[in-house]
Amino acid sequence: MLQLQTYLLLLLTGIMWGGVYLLMASGLNLIYGVMKVVNLAHGDFIVVAGLLAVSLYGAFRAGPALAIPVATLLFLLVGGLIYRGLLARVETTAPQGELRTLLITFGLSSIISNIALLIWGGQYQSVPFFQSAVHLGALFFPESLLVSSLLAFALAFAVQLWLTRTRSGRLVRATAQSELGAASCGLNTGRIRLLTFALGAAMAGAAGALTVVLIPVQAASGGFMTVQAFTLIALGGLGNYLGALLAAILLGVIEVSSSYFLGASAASAVIYVIFILVLIVRPQGLLGQRGRI
Amino acid sequence: MPELLQLQQVSGGYHGRTVVHEVSLSIAEGEAVAAVGANGAGKTTLLRLIMGQLPPSGGQVFLAGHDLGRLPTFERVRLGIGYVPEGRALFPEMTVEENLEIGAYRASRTELRQRLAYIYQIFPRLQRLRQTRCRLLSGGEQQMVTVGRALMTQPRLLILDEPSTGLAPRVVGELYQALRALHASGLTVFVVEQNAYAALRFAQRGYVFEDGHITRVAPASELLHDPRLVESYVGRASPMASS
Ligand SMILES: Nc1ncnc2c1ncn2[C@@H]1O[C@H](COP(=O)(O)OP(=O)(O)OP(=O)(O)O)[C@@H](O)[C@H]1O
């Protein structure tokens, strides 16, 4: 009986962490799926949004209800400006175009994290919100984890609906599947790329402002977060939405249960072993073509 | 006859290497014109210059007398050039009907339905396949979707880049039969092909394209009966389009 309860707890906690990881990777996945650009500054967007939430809490005792909309709007704008000012000027079709966009986002990453260091210093910070425990039957969960994962799944679901059920979402998918095809249909693909990058950045902003209640961050945490998010979307098949959901749940459950049974340091090793195995056995990701944007 | 498309000494290429050299050509309203040339002659590059996919290093492109300048591709499509690119450029994870609908994404609901009905009348096979993802279609069916999608933009001029590539002879015949019907209904068509035989049987006039230069222009029937030309570009000429 106690055994079963432990397993259930591990499973549910794992799924919830999966939701959080999914949220933290969604923006990267959208941008890659549509633009074939790996935004190396993705983790730094998350970190800055988290630190911004810390400052909002420090100044006004404001929680995620304020921090999330503020960070979302701010990064929508920042993303739009970065696309207009930098990425739009690099032709991805030019020789080494992809390498150049990679270098630009890498440069952005170090600029952003250094500015963050100047503003917020180097110590880990968090926002003490949703600190209670929630009981579900005989099980209980940290409220911060429960809230973050619920919002994360809701957002993932909303994005999926937008991409598949709305007119603008469909045009974004068309551009993702063939930019030349989209242009031949009269679509302003430059505008769609702008929208995509801005939305992807906004999703990173929302993720950062929310998950800082759960995961403390400091100015230089961004690089690790980018790697983590990239691992997830590579496992799901780059740009694959359904695959990312599956990969997130898988990673969450594996991480939680292996840290329970083997200890925290072994857990991160297990995840990378699985990641490498998937790359060898199914380099196209868990689902391959199915579920592509 | 008024000129619908006119190129004046258009040049262009990649990274400083000129591939298309001062090409001038003109296509009149209602005409069916082919440009034939060997592998690597620069045919696709020429079309990319016309479509604004590539900035020209010299010369001008006019549509109905208006200089297209540096307009991006989507603006040219909106001005009435339908484009069937090399490699088809479909949306592979979308259904046939979704692909077609995106070609008319700015149209009203009723308008959209009318245009779809028109496409299904030209390519009845697509109606049966309307719920199928394009990734799963045969090459010929995919090519029909690409042509259909370009027609959904309601072009005045349809430009096709090697529509016969990779298709079985019988399918090439079917495709050109559809192009013939479209031309008969008043559409201006410009097709670029390595398969000189199929294209010249369809077209009224032909340009011969060699190493980025236009070396000849003549009525298609004349080029078709030039043994040198048919030999050099058709190679293993088959009586495919002769149905
Ligand atoms: N994106 C590109 N970057 C650099 N060079 C290119 C590019 N596309 C084509 N070329 C070069 O330009 C020349 C003409 O190519 P193009 O594709 O226009 O020929 P084509 O007549 O369409 O050939 P095919 O019959 O094989 O389609 C070739 O030498 C090719 O190598």
Ligand SMILES: [Mg+2]
């Ligand atoms: Mg070509």
